[in-house]
Amino acid sequence: DAMVIQNPxxxxxxxxxxxxxxxxxxxxxxxxxxxxxxxxxxPKLLFHYYDKDFNNEADTPDxxxxxxxxxxxxxxxxxxxxxxxxxxxxxxTSSEDGGLYGYTFGSGTRLTVV
Amino acid sequence: AQKVTQAQTxxxxxxxxxxxxxxxxxxRDTTYYLFWYKQPPSGELVFxxxxxxxxxxxxxxxxxxxxxxxxxxxxxxTITASQVVDSAVYFCALIKxxxxxLTFGGGTRVLVKP
Numbered sequence: 111d112a113m114v115i116q117n118p119x120x121x122x123x124x125x126x127x128x129x130x131x132x133x134x135x136x137x138x139x140x141x142x143x144x145x146x147x148x149x150x151x152x153p154k155l156l157f158h159y160y161d162k163d164f165n166n167e168a169d170t171p172d173x174x175x176x177x178x179x180x181x182x183x184x185x186x187x188x189x190x191x192x193x194x195x196x197x198x199x200x201x202x203t204s205s206e207d208g209g210l211y212g213y214t215f216g217s218g219t220r221l222t223v224v
Numbered sequence: 225a226q227k228v229t230q231a232q233t234x235x236x237x238x239x240x241x242x243x244x245x246x247x248x249x250x251x252r253d254t255t256y257y258l259f260w261y262k263q264p265p266s267g268e269l270v271f272x273x274x275x276x277x278x279x280x281x282x283x284x285x286x287x288x289x290x291x292x293x294x295x296x297x298x299x300x301x302t303i304t305a306s307q308v309v310d311s312a313v314y315f316c317a318l319i320k321x322x323x324x325x326l327t328f329g330g331g332t333r334v335l336v337k338p
Contacts, residue, residue: 141324152315152328153269160324198267202326209257209276209319213326215269 113137116201116216123191123223131186131219133201141208142184144176145200147218153200159184160206188221196223226251228318228329236335237306245301245332247316253277255321258299260290263313263331272314275299276321306336 114135123129133142141160145153157166159178173195175187188195201216227250237243249258260272273283275292283290287304303310316329 143324143326150331150333152330154328155325158324165324200269202269204324207322208324208326209274209321212271212274213259215261215271217266217268220267 114201114203114214114216116199116219118219119217121219121221123188123221125193125223126190129188129191129221131188131199131201131221133184133186133216134182135184135203135214136182137203137214138181139203139205139214140181141204141206142178143202143204143213144174144184144186145202147198147200149197156186191221191223193223196221226253226256226318226320226325226327228316228327230314230316230329230332232332233330234333234335236337238337239308240305243303243306243310243334243336245303245314245316245334247299247301247329249297249299249316249318249329251297251318251320253320257319257321258292259315259317259319259326260299260301261315261317263315265312269315272301303334306334308336308338310334311336 143158144156147153156170177185198218200218204213205211229248256277258275262270289302291300313331319326
């Protein structure tokens with residue numbers, strides 16, 4: 111089945127130690143998104159790629175970076191994780207018009223910072 | 225700017241009761257899409273429904289039904305004869321046509337007790 115896969119499902123990292131979360135898709139969607147969801151809060155968009163074009167949200171901290179080496183993969187890099195970065199990170203994909211064609215979300219990576 | 229408000233943070237019901245989740249939105253766009261997602265404890269976002277701004281027909285899918293009223297900018301969701309498996313957080317979301325940013329409401333936690 112076409113899907114969005116996030117690895118790992120759970121990630122524990124040390125305070126200040128760089129960490130990378132990965133997302134892959136078999137849907138061949140143009141757009142890939144990273145959302146951060148803290149406990150009991152709504153998902154918050156960090157950034158998205160439209161093909162190779164990177165679109166950062168204005169309030170996304172510089173500590174968060176992303177790479178999309180090809181259509182299928184997208185990575186979220188946290189350069190120096192702080193305790194406040196502990197959250198569920200959700201990857202999603204869509205075609206050009208996400209509203210019309212819908213979104214597909216991965217199962218998420220739950221990040222713990224110790 | 226777009227905004228989605230889910231005034232109910234938590235609803236607790238006993239199994240077989242009906243439960244209605246409110247969603248009110250704000251947008252200046254004339255064409256937009258509304259979504260409902262379910263997020264069980266495992267964390268993934270499960271798509272429930274998408275509705276475009278020109279389609280005000282109510283929809284029923286099994287025990288789920290949705291009431292879209294453009295005049296009041298509301299898109300409410302009812303679970304009929306609730307079951308324990310319905311326990312989850314439910315998110316209402318909005319996106320403008322051809323847009324790439326899905327705006328989520330704060331979510332409503334539904335707890336169905338046996």
